[in-house]
Amino acid sequence: MMPPINWPVIYPELAICITAFIVLIVDLFLPGRHKWVLSLISIFGVLVALQIVFMNFGLKGDTKAFFGMVVSDATGLYFKTIFCIGTLLAIFVSITYQRREFPEVGEFYTLMLLSTFGMMIMASALDLITIFLGLEMMSIPLYVLAGIYRGRYRSREAALKYFLLGAFASGFLLYGIALIYGAFGTTNITRIVELIADGKPYSPFFVGVGSVLVLIGLAFKAGVVPFHMWIPDVYEGAPAPVTAFMSAGPKAAAIVAILRIFVITTPVIDLTWVFWVLAVVTMTWGNILAINQNNIKRMLAYSSIAHVGYLLVAITVGGEEGVSSAAFYLLVYTIMNIGAFAIVVLFAEREEFYENISDYAGFGSRFPFAAITMTIFMASLGGIPGTAGFVGKFMIFSGAINHGFYWLAVIGVLNSLVSIYYYLRVVVAMYMRQPQTRLVDIAISPSLMIAIIITLLLVIQIGIFPDNWLSLAKQAASLAF
Amino acid sequence: MANVIFYILAVIALTSALMVVTRKNAVTSAVYLIVTMCAIAGLFVQLGAVFIAALQIIIYAGAIMVLFLFVIMLLNLRKDEFGFDTRVFQRLFAGLLGIVLLVQLIMVVSRLPVVAGQPVDTEMGRVAPLATKFFTQYLYPFEIISVLLLAAIIGAVVIAKKKMGK
Incomplete structure (x- = not known):
């Protein structure tokens, strides 16, 4: 007799997965010039998934499904919301670009949705095997998406580099999982926590080495220094909309897996000092290297590394406050980062012309709206008051101070100051430099405009009235304990 | 009798494994590796793990070795590039x-x-217990893998498809 599976728990995943299949099949029957229909189907599917996620917040009764493999708790649902928003925005950013640069590749949307499916699996996984499979599910489409622009050498290079290093990192993760299984005889996180609480003897050596290996595997995906080498090259080489997509969701997915595994098991496997060191190194290294970048995608790549550093501060703090500030910051980061990339996509309309920060010279007077929007995103990424980024950083650093991590907070604030310099460089280029290159008109596509306006409104709204969003993040953290 | 078969299989496995690392020609090494894999599959059968034995032959001796041979032949090494790394x-x-x-x-x-001469649990390696695990406790990962394989296939097709980009 089989116990019930409790399907409603995985309805959001199912919605995304089924949409991916529908897109794949419809793609077969569509002639090249009508592939835009696929983006509409994808948007619809993601909206349905988002709706189901909201409904699942009120799920009654047993929240676990598939024999304890998945759970539908507030943490998982909150992150699923982030993934849906990220994917939705990324699809809006992609539509015009995809039609212009690789119109016949309808699989583009299938791959994006399957990657989102993987992230959702990671967010609600309660078993190390499920986390691993979710990670692969998320990464394999990303490898392909990075190289989808086959005509361009750097895109292929990015795909290959990402694939080889990603496969290597997966090896670490899997080896770590094997060692943890060896120590406990199970891969289920809840079961492991129970076993430890019962005082079952285990080999601290296996558990220690295993956790570190698992951490390395996940840190690679999140882009934690020293496992960040691939980020600048892949972000630069991949098509800009793909970069927008993979700079947000996959990072959040890796972070939620780290939260699930480590913050919840902290009483047993205390890695606080490891996270402390990683946080400092990641913030500082990312910010220092970002200063000197001339290519805007590379600059945003290093800045994304720095942002992961801030998230690691929240993870070091741990507990309810740490988790809620990390959750909140990931939402903010997803929105403002995709917003910034949307502007990059907008300016990159004419293939590679406007990828350098110096190319942005004179945009302030020529495209006033886009320039102001970019300024706001840069201010938000830098953490200037009045924007969403400020609230996020404030929560993280005040959490660090409340829990006695004074040095971490000081280093973090100093890093934020450094980061403002290179974010302002873009603004300075737009408003105070004279254009050097030939000027090309930019046709603004409606879908891109939607993405930019949504992100802009959210960044300002969260920046000025963060209360509702903060309580949502707090709810996400409270149930994890 | 079982002992004799075990020693024969063990000797075959070890000798061909030695041959894998000592042969100069990469193709010869690969073929010897197939022999090793088959001998190990025989050992699995002796332990009662029939299903694992079948997997060993299908996946390792079959699929992965074909992949090896493909790569070796695609690389198309010259005579002097074969052999030991110096x-x-x-x-x-x-x-x-x-x-x-x-x-x-x-x-x-x-x-x-483990005590020598202890009887092996031959139920473990059979298809039924494995299938029970797959379709109860590990149903979710099992289903994810099927989607994962599909994603990998789509990805491979997208990369290999002609007439793309500009």
Whole structure:
């Protein structure tokens, strides 16, 4: 007799997965010039998934499904919301670009949705095997998406580099999982926590080495220094909309897996000092290297590394406050980062012309709206008051101070100051430099405009009235304990 | 009788494994590796793990070896590129790692709580118990893998498809 599976728990995943299949099949029957229909189907599917996620917040009764493999708790649902928003925005950013640069590749949307499916699996996984499979599910489409622009050498290079290093990192993760299984005889996180609480003897050596290996595997995906080498090259080489997509969701997915595994098991496997060191190194290294970048995608790549550093501060703090500030910051980061990339996509309309920060010279007077929007995103990424980024950083650093991590907070604030310099460089280029290159008109596509306006409104709204969003993040953290 | 078969299989496995690392021609090595895999599959059968034995032959001796041979033939090495790597440091390092692995293996095996002559649990390796696990406790990962394979296929097709980009 089989116990019930409790399907409603995985309805959001199912919605995304089924949409991916529908897109794949419809793609077969569509002639090249009508592939835009696929983006509409994808948007619809993601909206349905988002709706189901909201409904699942009120799920009654047993929240676990598939024999304890998945759970539908507030943490998982909150992150699923982030993934849906990220994917939705990324699809809006992609539509015009995809039609212009690789119109016949309808699989583009299938791959994006399957990657989102993987992230959702990671967010609600309660078993190390499920986390691993979710990670692969998320990464394999990303490898392909990075190289989808086959005509361009750097895109292929990015795909290959990402694939080889990603496969290597997966090896670490899997080896770590094997060692943890060896120590406990199970891969289920809840079961492991129970076993430890019962005082079952285990080999601290296996558990220690295993956790570190698992951490390395996940840190690679999140882009934690020293496992960040691939980020600048892949972000630069991949098509800009793909970069927008993979700079947000996959990072959040890796972070939620780290939260699930480590913050919840902290009483047993205390890695606080490891996270402390990683946080400092990641913030500082990312910010220092970002200063000197001339290519805007590379600059945003290093800045994304720095942002992961801030998230690691929240993870070091741990507990309810740490988790809620990390959750909140990931939402903010997803929105403002995709917003910034949307502007990059907008300016990159004419293939590679406007990828350098110096190319942005004179945009302030020529495209006033886009320039102001970019300024706001840069201010938000830098953490200037009045924007969403400020609230996020404030929560993280005040959490660090409340829990006695004074040095971490000081280093973090100093890093934020450094980061403002290179974010302002873009603004300075737009408003105070004279254009050097030939000027090309930019046709603004409606879908891109939607993405930019949504992100802009959210960044300002969260920046000025963060209360509702903060309580949502707090709810996400409270149930994890 | 079982003992005799075990020793025969063990000798075949070990000799062909030795041949894998000593042959100069990469294709010859690959073929010897198939022999090793088949002999190991025989050992699995002796333990009652029929299903694992079948997997060993289908996946390792079949699929993965075909992949190996493909790669070797695609690389299309010249005669003088075959054979041993002459870098001394690398060989020393490899030897060292091999010794470490050997010591580790001896330590683990010597501490196993297994008594010689104990009957093996032949139920474990059969199809039914595995299938029960797959379709109950591990149903979710099992289904994810099917989607994962699909994603990999789509990805491979997208990369390999002609007429893309500009």
